[in-house]
Amino acid sequence: MISEKKYTAVDDLGFYGDFGGAFVPELLRDNLEELSLNYNLIKEDEAFQNEFISLLKHYVGRPSPLYLSQKLTNEYQCPIFLKREDLNHTGSHKINNAIGQILLAKKMGKTEIIAETGAGQHGVASATVCALMDMKCIVFMGEKDIERQAPNVQRMKYLGAEVVPATSGSKTLKDATNEAIRYWINHTNAYYLIGSVVGPHPYPAMVALFQSVISKEIKTQLKEHTGSENPTKIVACVGGGSNAAGAFYEYYDNEEVELIAVEAGGMGVDSGHTAATSAVGNPGVLHGSLTLLMQDEYGQVIEPYSISAGLDYPGIGPLHAHTIQVGRTKSISVTDDEALKAAKKLAVYEGIIPALESAHAIAALDKIDFSSNDVVVINLSGRGDKDMETYLNFE
Amino acid sequence: MNRFIKDKKQLSIFITAGFPTLDSTAAQIIELQSKGIDFIEVGIPFSDPMADGIVIQESSSIALANGMNMDVLFDQLDSIKNQVQIPLVLMGYLNPVLQYGLEKFLIRCKDLKIASVILADMSIEIYERFYKELFDKYEVPMTFLITPITSNERIEKVVNASSRSFVYLVSQTSITGKKQALDSSLFERYSEIKQLCKGVPVILGFGISTKEDVENAHLSCDGAIIGSAYIRSLMEEKDLLAELV
Numbered sequence A: 001m002i003s004e005k006k007y008t009a010v011d012d013l014g015f016y017g018d019f020g021g022a023f024v025p026e027l028l029r030d031n032l033e034e035l036s037l038n039y040n041l042i043k044e045d046e047a048f049q050n051e052f053i054s055l056l057k058h059y060v061g062r063p064s065p066l067y068l069s070q071k072l073t074n075e076y077q078c079p080i081f082l083k084r085e086d087l088n089h090t091g092s093h094k095i096n097n098a099i100g101q102i103l104l105a106k107k108m109g110k111t112e113i114i115a116e117t118g119a120g121q122h123g124v125a126s127a128t129v130c131a132l133m134d135m136k137c138i139v140f141m142g143e144k145d146i147e148r149q150a151p152n153v154q155r156m157k158y159l160g161a162e163v164v165p166a167t168s169g170s171k172t173l174k175d176a177t178n179e180a181i182r183y184w185i186n187h188t189n190a191y192y193l194i195g196s197v198v199g200p201h202p203y204p205a206m207v208a209l210f211q212s213v214i215s216k217e218i219k220t221q222l223k224e225h226t227g228s229e230n231p232t233k234i235v236a237c238v239g240g241g242s243n244a245a246g247a248f249y250e251y252y253d254n255e256e257v258e259l260i261a262v263e264a265g266g267m268g269v270d271s272g273h274t275a276a277t278s279a280v281g282n283p284g285v286l287h288g289s290l291t292l293l294m295q296d297e298y299g300q301v302i303e304p305y306s307i308s309a310g311l312d313y314p315g316i317g318p319l320h321a322h323t324i325q326v327g328r329t330k331s332i333s334v335t336d337d338e339a340l341k342a343a344k345k346l347a348v349y350e351g352i353i354p355a356l357e358s359a360h361a362i363a364a365l366d367k368i369d370f371s372s373n374d375v376v377v378i379n380l381s382g383r384g385d386k387d388m389e390t391y392l393n394f395e
Numbered sequence B: 001m002n003r004f005i006k007d008k009k010q011l012s013i014f015i016t017a018g019f020p021t022l023d024s025t026a027a028q029i030i031e032l033q034s035k036g037i038d039f040i041e042v043g044i045p046f047s048d049p050m051a052d053g054i055v056i057q058e059s060s061s062i063a064l065a066n067g068m069n070m071d072v073l074f075d076q077l078d079s080i081k082n083q084v085q086i087p088l089v090l091m092g093y094l095n096p097v098l099q100y101g102l103e104k105f106l107i108r109c110k111d112l113k114i115a116s117v118i119l120a121d122m123s124i125e126i127y128e129r130f131y132k133e134l135f136d137k138y139e140v141p142m143t144f145l146i147t148p149i150t151s152n153e154r155i156e157k158v159v160n161a162s163s164r165s166f167v168y169l170v171s172q173t174s175i176t177g178k179k180q181a182l183d184s185s186l187f188e189r190y191s192e193i194k195q196l197c198k199g200v201p202v203i204l205g206f207g208i209s210t211k212e213d214v215e216n217a218h219l220s221c222d223g224a225i226i227g228s229a230y231i232r233s234l235m236e237e238k239d240l241l242a243e244l245v
Helices: A026-044 A046-060 A070-076 A094-107 A121-132 A143-148 A150-158 A173-186 A203-211 A213-226 A242-251 A318-325 A336-350 A356-367 A385-394 B024-034 B054-066 B070-079 B094-100 B102-111 B124-137 B152-160 B184-196 B211-220 B228-235 B240-244
Strands: A066-068 A080-084 A112-117 A136-142 A162-166 A233-238 A258-266 A282-286 A289-293 A329-335 A376-380 B010-016 B039-043 B088-092 B116-119 B167-170 B202-205 B223-226
Touching: A026 A046, A026 A094, A026 A173, A046 A094, A066 A213, A070 A080, A070 A336, A070 A356, A080 A213, A094 A121, A094 A203, A094 A242, A112 A121, A112 A173, A121 A136, A121 A150, A136 A143, A136 A150, A136 A173, A143 A150, A143 A162, A150 A162, A150 A385, A162 A173, A203 A213, A203 A242, A203 A318, A213 A242, A213 A376, A233 A242, A233 A356, A242 A258, A242 A318, A242 A376, A258 A318, A258 A336, A258 A356, A282 B094, A289 A318, A318 A329, A329 A336, A329 A356, A336 A356, A336 A385, A356 A376, B010 B024, B010 B054, B010 B202, B010 B228, B024 B039, B024 B070, B039 B054, B054 B228, B070 B094, B070 B102, B094 B102, B094 B116, B102 B124, B124 B152, B152 B167, B152 B184, B167 B184, B184 B202, B184 B211, B211 B223, B211 B240, B223 B228, B228 B240
Parallel strands: A080 A376, A112 A136, A136 A162, A233 A258, A233 A376, A258 A329, B010 B039, B010 B223, B039 B088, B088 B116, B167 B202, B202 B223
Antiparallel strands: A066 A080, A282 A289
16 A cells, blocks of 8 residues: 655664664564564555544544745745644644554554653543543653643543653653553553654554655645645654654655754753754664664763653654665754744744744754745644743743 | 583572672672572663663662773673683673674673673574674674563574573563562473473573572473572662572
């Protein structure tokens, strides 16, 4: 149904070039084999795809609009479109993948879902689809993130999910992921609903495929706007990288479209307080895949820093590591302050309050050289309701 | 030669290098050897030990905070290499080894006569494709983990790659440090696995914490490994070995 191509194809062990694979303890092997088997079935299964597309349309509210921001267009002197993933049910792109995986879990006969979350957007999406499908939901979330993303914690609990604080390490997304993996080892009947294009094969490929609906829609919508389905540049923020993978997916093999991944610079790439993995990381193994990783000279993972809980991750999806390494994707970084200013700018310009994560993509506009021939799409991955306290404190 | 073949049932202890103090590791090895422990797994601490429960997580964090790293560990092992007769196994996760440099790591392992290496997050498939050649070049044996639900076909593959080491049988699918007694419904499967391993020693680990667990492991396997329970006894300043040996 969906043919995998040059950049998005993986080999028999799940590698994109030098990156990816499945680096997991033997204890998880059967789980991953069962998942791979079922994932390969649903990729080709028309009934599954129809149910997925139907839920995206009638439940999530897709297609999300592609909106031409006139004020950003005036400022940067080229058309700038916003792909409005913030308008999805639950407020971000995370729901696309959650819907796909919950349908897969249901097909596999699973009744218990576990998930990790950083900003809480994936946790809310998971809690939402579990309510929809009558499944038990346990969300692992770093203690620090529970504090800074309180509204999402309340939403998850209201939806019936159990939120388990991760208290080890930096108490953020990395540690929530460790706890989810440990729980999965101990409860092999649970379905682990990973929220980003990270983890062992087949997760990165599967999550990217479920998110690819974003770039499929961009193609159709941009053609309506401009007559061509191809922008010259697509900009998306990257923590693990699921919204970027989705926004880039259909364009990877069209090398005339420039793909720009925006990482969280934190207090600055050289400050020692950053989450700009591709700038300061090197190849390493974490959470089941070989990818670019922030680590010290002895291979201990460095705790990342970003004001944005959704970008505060020491790794990056292996698809991004691969495409950055071979030069297909360009990565840049944006600091906390730049993102906060960009959020305010979008609020004032367009009446759209972006998520802090997505604000990084808006801020990146100041770091890119544009010509009048450019046509730019920014993936506005989520809305900023959860970040209001941070925004108000910054004013 | 396989240094893990013995004509008696074995007991192995897992220690976290650099715990409880940076310099405690060498003395621990000597002490465990003097108490009749058959071989020792020296845990290389990692910041994100995904297969480990809270006890090994905590001991690893403390060890890293104490300043343990691969260079320090190898130097400490070097300082006692003439005093250690029992096999030493290095156990950890792949990333610290990759970052140190696999070849550099293997050169030091060979020099120190490390009996085997266990990397909990590396499958035999990944090993064979990317790393086996270097392990073979330096003649450092690998040990792989299997579980009671690992297929017989796969066990055979692991056994064929383990002629100079042992098969690490994980008692049940759970992270390290589970406190419940061994699940007796699995004992028959352990015996089946022992048969499949055709003389390569089968050592049972994960969740072994009492004398009863060790005795049960010895019924069907060639030995038992105690990890979290030993580390917990260090944390609580109790003498676990007095109860076991």
